[in-house]
Amino acid sequence: MDSREYRDWVNERLGIGREILYLSLEDCKATGPTNDEIFDLTERALTAHGNKQVEMPAKIGLHPQPDSLMHAMPAYVGPELACGLKWAANFPTNQDRYPDLVPTSGLLVFNDHESGLPMAIMDAYWITEVRTPSVAFAAAKRLARPDTKAxxxxxxxxxxxxxxxxxxxxxxxxxxxxxxxxxxxxMDKLIEVCQPDVKASIRKASGYEDVVRTCGVFATATPITHVPEPKLEDSWFRPGQTVLLSDCHSLVEDVTVKRADKYLVDSVDQHQVLEGYGYYPWGLPEIYAETGEVVAGVKDGRSDPDELIVVNNVGMAVEDVVVARQIFDRALDAGIGVRLPLWDRTS
Ligand SMILES: NC(=O)c1ccc[n+]([C@@H]2O[C@H](COP(=O)([O-])OP(=O)(O)OC[C@H]3O[C@@H](n4cnc5c(N)ncnc54)[C@H](O)[C@@H]3O)[C@@H](O)[C@H]2O)c1
Incomplete structure (x- = not known):
């Protein structure tokens, strides 16, 4: 479907410019993309990013509480006819201050890229939840050793x-x-809810050292601290490991990221902005490639079994809008969501 055909298809189901579709978290889930589909969509977004077929300025942010962040994340992914803005927040201290509230939240505005008009507002919590590991593992597919056992x-x-x-x-x-x-x-909760979904056996580590020494590939997703508070000692790492960071350099030592054979980020622009905010007080390491470049095949993935590779993905709006388009299309097809009036041109 080309751009005009897609717009016509939408217009048959929703009056662009007169109404918008509101999709709650449950609505988004009810549209039913599987993990495999989310993974494929994310790879497509990363491929478009790697081939420079997107417009995505670095996210700008607010930090109303210590170590909190609110990010405005716009993106247009031409090949996917996907355009919009995510407004996302992470407030780790909600755990103590508002125990009944989650630390992570977000809304996404999905726009008609032909007229600019908003077509949907949807929850972005679930989109963020599922696209983030997809990015990490799209990277791991090309950068991790295929014989990884742990x-x-x-x-x-x-x-x-x-x-x-x-x-x-x-x-x-x-x-x-x-x-x-x-x-x-x-840890107990993760094992309880995730073990039925995976074949490998899940066990609790005795500490950080156990994870780093045992696992050929590991990921970190802990609160992002404005100044890193390293817990993973450089001496525990070994050649051949792949490290997937979703929380900047919060837990890793500067020496580890700087001695890695390959260090990747999802968006150079984005990480330079974060550096400006003070998140990398010792400076960013030399960047080998953007994650999307490796996914698109513009840059090589792992080239030696002994390489130590660190991938630092902070999340990109291109992933969100591509997944959002799929959710929007499915919701229109299935009649999911609530239509809200936008503008009555007769008034
Ligand atoms: N890169 C991305 O695209 C992306 C997307 C979503 C979230 N994130 C980031 O991922 C991180 C986790 O997000 P979440 O939604 O899972 O948050 P969450 O609050 O649900 O989970 C964080 C977990 O980390 C644990 N934790 C806190 N400090 C720790 C430490 N020092 N060592 C080990 N565990 C620790 C907490 O107990 C908690 O279980 C946040 O920093 C968030 O900003 C990144």
Whole structure:
């Protein structure tokens, strides 16, 4: 379907410019994309990013509380006819201050890229939940050793669970998943809800060292601290490992990221902005490639079994809008969501 055909298809189902579709978190889930489909959509978004077929300025942010962030994330992905803006927040201190509220939230405005008009407002919590591990594992598919037997997860919250549920999508020889969290109950919960979904056996780590020494590939998804507070000692790392960071450099030592054979980020622009905000007080390492460039095949993935590779993905709006388009299309087809009036041109 080309751009005009797509617009006509939408217009037959929703009056562009007169109404918008509101999709709650449950509505988004009810449209039913599987993990495999989310993974494929995310790879398509990364491929478009790697081929420079997108417009995506670095996200700008507010930080109303210590170590909190609110990000405005716009993107247009031409090949996917996907255009919109995510307004996302992460407030880790909600755990203490508002225990009944989640730390991560977001809304996404999905626009008609032909006229600019908004067509939908949807929850972005679930989109973020599922696309983030897809990015990590799209990277791992090209950068991790295929013979990896143990995967580690540091941080057992929303992202920890989402990563564990998706890891076997790309790591087919896994025997063990080793998880660690500062809260014992978070590890117990992850094992309870994720073990039925994965073949590898999940066990609690005895500490950070256990994860790093045991696992050929591991991911970290803990609160992003404005200034890194390293917990993973450089001496525990070994050649051949692949490290997937979703929380900037919060837990890793500067020496580790700087001595890695390949260091990747999802968006150079984005990480330079974060550096300007002070998140990388010792400076960004030399960047080998953007994640999308490796996914698109513009840059090589792993070229040596002994390479230590660190991938630092902070999340990109291109992933969100491509997944959002799929959710929007399915919702229109299935009659999911609530139509809200936008503008009555007769008034
Ligand atoms: N890169 C991306 O695209 C992306 C997307 C979503 C979230 N994130 C980031 O991922 C991180 C996790 O997000 P979430 O939604 O899973 O949050 P969450 O609050 O659900 O989970 C965080 C978990 O980390 C644990 N934790 C806290 N400090 C720890 C430490 N020092 N060591 C080990 N565990 C620790 C907490 O107990 C909690 O279980 C956040 O920093 C968030 O900003 C990144």
């Amino acid at each position: 995967f580690g997860m540091v941080g057992c919250g929303i992202q920890g669970k989402a990563h564990v549920r998706m890891v076997e999508r790309v790591m087919h020889e896994l025997e063990e998943i080793v998880v660690y969290d500062v809260f014992d109950e978070a």
